[in-house]
Amino acid sequence: MAEDMRTPNQGQQVGDVVKGDFATILVGLGTMLDGALTPLSKVVASALDSMTVVAKQILDGINNSAAGNRQQ
Secondary structure, rough: OHHHHOOOOOOOOHHHHHHHHHHHHHHHHHHHHHHHHHHHHHHHHHHHHHHHHHHHHHHEEEEEHHHHHHHO
């Protein structure tokens, strides 16, 4: 009768199950973060590129204005 009440994973240690589940959770979280951060990094890179173009245009305008004032 006592043998009939054994747990199905009697040969498996509980610590291994917890480690496996924890590793699965970590991999899942890493995958979710990667999926969320990749598009975000592309948006940030695009915004920085746009800001660089605008800053260059502003500096070119200032340079042209200063050059025009020197010639007068």
